[in-house]
Amino acid sequence: MEIFLERAKDGLLTCKVQKENNRSYYLYSKYKPLRSLETLPEIKKDKDYLILGIGLGYEIAYVSENIWGKVVVIDYNRQFYNLIKENNELKPNISNGNIEFLFGDEYMNYLSLRNDNFEIIYNPQILELHPAFFAKVLMYLHSKKKSCKNKTVVLMEHNALIEDCLDAFKKESFQCIKLDWTTKEKLLLKISNIHPAFIFTINYSEIIAEISETLQIPYISWTVDTPSYPLYSLKIDTPLSAHFIYDEAIVHTLQKRGVTNVYYLPVAGNPERMMATIRKNNNLQMQYDVSFTGNLTISEYTQKIEPYLSVETKEIINKLLEEQEQNKTEFIIRSKVNNELVYRIQEESRYNIIGNELLTPEEKLAFLLGREHSQRERIRVVQQLEKQRFSFAVFGNDSWSMFTKNYQGYADYYKVYPLVLHHSKININLTRTFVETGLPLRVFDVLSSKGFLLTNDKQDIHRLFKDGRDLVVFRDSQDLVEQIEYYLNHEEQRLQIIENGHETLHKYHTYNHRVKKIIDLLRTKNWI
Template sequence: MIHEKLLIEKARNGNKTCRYNIDGQWKYLYSKYSPERINHLYEINQDTDIVVVLGLGLGYELAEIKKVTSKPIIIIEKDIFFFHELKNDTDLLNGVKVYCEDEYKQISLNKLNVQLVIHDHLIQCDVSFYNNVIKYFQGKKKMRVPVVCSFQHPTIVDDCLQAFQKLGYQTVKLPWTHKDNILKNIAKISPAYLFSVNYSEIVAEISETLKIPYISWTVDTPAYSLYYQRNLNYQYSSWFVYDESVVEDLKKKGMRNIHYMPVAANVERFQKIAISEIDRENYTSDVAFLGHSGASNEYAAIIEPRISKELKKCINELINTQCNDQSFVLKQLVNDEFMNKLEVESNLTIDRGEHPLLPRNEKLAFLLGRYHSYLERITLMSFLAGNFDLKIYGDEHWMNQKDVNLSSAYSGNAEHFIEMSKVFKCAKINLNITRSFVESGLPMRVFDVLGSEGFLVTNGKLDINRMFIDGKDLVVYRDLKDLKEIIRYYLEHEDLRNQIKHQGLETVKKKHTYEIRISKIMEIVRSSINRLN
């Protein structure tokens, strides 16, 4: 028997199996050898009044469920052809009500205690349909706590989820896996919201399919995925970005529902991290910097080895210009003539590709900006290593520098959740160097240092002046000479260091926690949903 989506076949053991057309591909829903073997352990709760099963399929699942319960069973099946295939099996369907397509909306369960049984292999036939079914039955439960479904991230996702929980949301964290598996997992949960740290187009597409609002909070630059043309058409996505200059740029290019949202600190977590005498011995230094060297960059690895001395000289001049300007001037300095020459010599095409919202000159400016940041960090750290007791934490490229003082200052990679905060607490002075291509925003390091009650010296950005007071919450340096004088001064004035780092902590606690940020994000998202509806 065949129709446009379902193909019934005979398995090797003689029982029925089937293939189903899912997004243009024929997939087996059961084994080709022993389809009746169901890899599902059924446990029906004692207080269940009625069992609602999503998917009839070939009935193997129903047969197993009937072995473990005598409670009433309802089957909801999207494809009526499965029912036609089994309608003459009176023993299997005895005492079972089958609802096909949208007939489930007629079901009245009143105050009955319902247990949903969900089969991954069957709901994949129409994930959107079964997600709506799950929403329907969840909506029957009074005062359901809204669920936020999130995804793994190496640093801050747990801080975000903790904030969601404090605000009254239930949270679920899923691993990154194949798109089809993510789709099925989300459909089974049927959350009120999807959330990820940094934007994922895969989640955005699933959001559109299931009509579930998707919230992304981008905390890294450059974030190329923000520049997809199709982002302009997504209705259920809300983008939050830590750099306001990126937000304003994308708004001008037609991107809707994108908002500025700076990062934050989990002060509560930091305050639980105690410092022992051994910690003080291991982590105390005059100056500490925790961050990547930036040595792994596209220019140094791919472009520089291929181009002429003349073009290298031109690029070095551009880099020197950037070194003398606090704004990201490389975007204005890179022109078509320069880009064309670089493409010819390097045999590297700098096109907009899948990111048409990102002009070619800006894409190349990001590449050169990463190289500039590498040179800036190496230069600055070499200077400090020769003048102060410096400890550097980050990638191993710090250790491979020609400057002996710099390589000897390398102290390994500090683990994010505990060791990082110990570094910030024990160092007399913590340094932040926000990269040149981050035009107005602040990296997590700023909030992590202050949230750990560490003393922070940082270069200037718009958000520094917007969120903090120089000389009260932290200290801002202008150039290398200024930095040297600041470090010497505050090393000699411990009382001022303590006063400033305490005030910095208080400012973060009052204005820059994850709970404050997530609360604002949800306020904006709810407003967007109301407009959409």
């Protein structure tokens, strides 16, 4: 790492550092270096202070001159210390007699650090120079303050589920801190400073897994999307992690390949939040006979592969997709894809089909083609339903506008989505082809919102609910239309199924139920 001193606009020295990866940035403002002092907490004269990182010594000078006690400074090495000692302008910043410096692992032998009277402060920019080192220091320092049972959990931001999980953890008396995604270095420092009992994410994250290993903090993930390619890595199988997955077929696949820490956990609903939103907007005019809510993701096959394929190869794939369309009960594409087809597609399209340690290229291609099938299926069903006599609405991303005149825009998950589900007489669910046994969030959201659900079939429908009592399953496109017409004309039956589905979800399938399962495992492993 190189350090370059520069003169700031206000006349003081500032510095730019260039790290080994050639990334360079300023530790202090180019205009007013002392601006970093404005973000420090109030300095108390009667306290001793622990400062992480030397920098140019501005924080050290400010604290040491304003307290009666001592200042202990910890840094990774002597690089900044030596630079300041050799610079007459900066040298006074670290010359106060109440300052003591510790380098590398010396802090571990400094037993007086385990005194709670020390106040800890730092400049975040300085900590990012050596994030792994400072993260371990913070973990060491904060561990002494956890005299009682640690009930803090860090939850990483997610666009849909994380608020509901957070509320469920709070009901179990956990203190919840939600973090936005940022660089690995910044997360490492933030999490080490919080020192949680465990870290929680929706969908497995390799970055959080690495942070968990570095800090030796348990990591819990709950994967609710397919395909989730990071799952198929040997990195997932670590002693301090447990990973819940909504599709039991994936759990079985990973277990057969030697992964020991994966567990089945279906998705959930939050009827309290959904119904509160509906009651709050009970005067809103919104009524549809039938609606479908879901994004239309244009597949990688459509965008990056198909345009470059020969007519013959396209025919092979279209035939494969048609076979899948005729088989609604299993993901047959996976068994039909072979190495020859992978090679053929790569040669013609120049699109690399790369697997992972626990995922073959053939399985990767099966997922790619499964996404293509689901894309075509959604378009086909929507275009079929918009031709019928009943009113029909589609909500999701704007890709839908290219395929249907019934597109109504995006339904915000928290503000609008529950209203659409509740005020639609019938909600359609199309679980994607490559989801073999599990159910998507939409199923639970419809029932949470007291909506009527008409869905294609998956194994978990029969494990978690009862067809004809809580929801209704359709067999094919013709049956879908016939079921819609039947329940639009049989209001009493439809309303009874709505009540039953909502009651079943409330009794067995809320986030509170799922979080209790997670906590049970944490306790079994003695992680909390």
